[in-house]
Amino acid sequence: xxxxxxxxxxxxxxxxxxxxxxxxxxxxxxxxxxxxxxxxxxxxxxxxxxxxxxxxxxxxxxxxxxxxxxxxxxxxxxxxxxxxxxxxxxxxxxxxxxxxxxxxxxxxxxxxxxxxxxxxxxxxxxxxxxxxxxxxxxxxxxxxxxxxxxxxxxxxxxxxxxxxxxxxxxxxxxxxxxxxxxxxxxxxxxxxxxxxxxxxxxxxxxxxxxxxxxxxxxxxxxxxxxxxxxxxxxxxxxxxxxxxxxxxxxxxxxxxxxxxxxxxxxxxxxxxxxxxxxxxxxxxxxxxxxxxxxxxxxxxxxxxxxxxxxxxxxxxxxxxxxxxxxxxxxxxxxxxx
Ligand code: 5GP
Ligand code: MN
Numbered sequence: 001x002x003x004x005x006x007x008x009x010x011x012x013x014x015x016x017x018x019x020x021x022x023x024x025x026x027x028x029x030x031x032x033x034x035x036x037x038x039x040x041x042x043x044x045x046x047x048x049x050x051x052x053x054x055x056x057x058x059x060x061x062x063x064x065x066x067x068x069x070x071x072x073x074x075x076x077x078x079x080x081x082x083x084x085x086x087x088x089x090x091x092x093x094x095x096x097x098x099x100x101x102x103x104x105x106x107x108x109x110x111x112x113x114x115x116x117x118x119x120x121x122x123x124x125x126x127x128x129x130x131x132x133x134x135x136x137x138x139x140x141x142x143x144x145x146x147x148x149x150x151x152x153x154x155x156x157x158x159x160x161x162x163x164x165x166x167x168x169x170x171x172x173x174x175x176x177x178x179x180x181x182x183x184x185x186x187x188x189x190x191x192x193x194x195x196x197x198x199x200x201x202x203x204x205x206x207x208x209x210x211x212x213x214x215x216x217x218x219x220x221x222x223x224x225x226x227x228x229x230x231x232x233x234x235x236x237x238x239x240x241x242x243x244x245x246x247x248x249x250x251x252x253x254x255x256x257x258x259x260x261x262x263x264x265x266x267x268x269x270x271x272x273x274x275x276x277x278x279x280x281x282x283x284x285x286x287x288x289x290x291x292x293x294x295x296x297x298x299x300x301x302x303x304x305x306x307x308x309x310x311x312x313x314x315x316x317x318x319x320x321x322x323x324x325x326x327x328x329x330x331x332x333x334x335x336x337x
Pocket of ligand 2 (some may be wrong): 030031094120138139140171
């Protein structure tokens with residue numbers, strides 16, 4: 001991080017502050033890892049920090065050090081609102097548009113607190129007075145590492161290291177996405193020295209499937225469809241299929257990546273029906289130059305990164321599939337066929 005930005009952080013954190021940290025809705029390993037590590041660091045350096053998550057997170061993250069102190073806005077709306085209103089500083093982590101925190105957005109917007117963004121998505125909004133934004137970095141956790149390491153490296157303990165390692169590992173697809181750099185591995189090396197245990201974290205995240213979840217993966221893989229003559233595959237999961245496998249939040253995490261493991265495939269998509277919210281949630285993953293951030297933005301009200309993005313459809317599942325197939329036909333020239 002550059003010196004000017006570091007000075008800005010040093011200045012606001014110069015005296016003890018009441019701080020609220022907010023990850024995006026449906027927080028993932030990177031959103032929670034960055035929030036928990038920054039929270040622990042701030043509390044160790046004389047501040048009073050709390051994390052408010054817009055909603056629940058999956059079971060495979062509910063072991064992370066400090067996670068049981070996270071307040072969920074969806075459950076404790078009044079208390080969350082009061083804390084946001086009384087805050088001196090609000091950190092927003094792993095997102096760059098307030099719409100990503102849903103119903104919390106107007107409360108944050110109206111708060112007098114100083115807003116600080118730390119995030120690695122493209123096209124940051126302008127709501128923050130300090131914007132630490134870098135779309136070339138693979139995870140928000142790497143950015144939080146750079147910040148807290150520059151502020152006070154010795155305060156990084158095993159809990160902080162574990163949270164940061166988790167976010168870097170999950171956002172990099174276990175260190176295999178193109179965003180993984182020599183710097184990523186240098187940071188991870190330091191985190192291991194500070195007490196992060198790779199095999200323990202890996203098992204907690206990836207080897208905790210329930211029987212139902214593995215069966216649901218079987219259903220997803222059976223539904224995998226290839227678009228003829230274009231290197232694109234997609235998976236659908238209907239609400240009925242989710243119910244049959246006793247679906248729990250987070251169960252479909254990572255399913256989309258199986259499509260990309262096929263030889264020669266450049267784009268993999270999963271479309272998941274959510275009857276309660278009347279939406280189809282979509283995830284896009286690509287290899288190479290196909291920009292799923294642009295694609296998700298253009299066709300499915302979404303966004304993200306060049307090789308990993310998400311979006312939403314308000315049409316029924318079958319119609320969403322047709323819309324998707326039509327969109328792919330439109331973009332056919334962007335695939336090397
Ligand atoms: P996932 O497919 O794992 O939900 O998300 C992949 C990436 O796209 C993440 O970086 C996530 O923050 C972003 N993303 C997911 N859904 C949306 C969405 O609806 N809108 C935007 N702007 N980004 C999204
Ligand atoms: Mn992230």
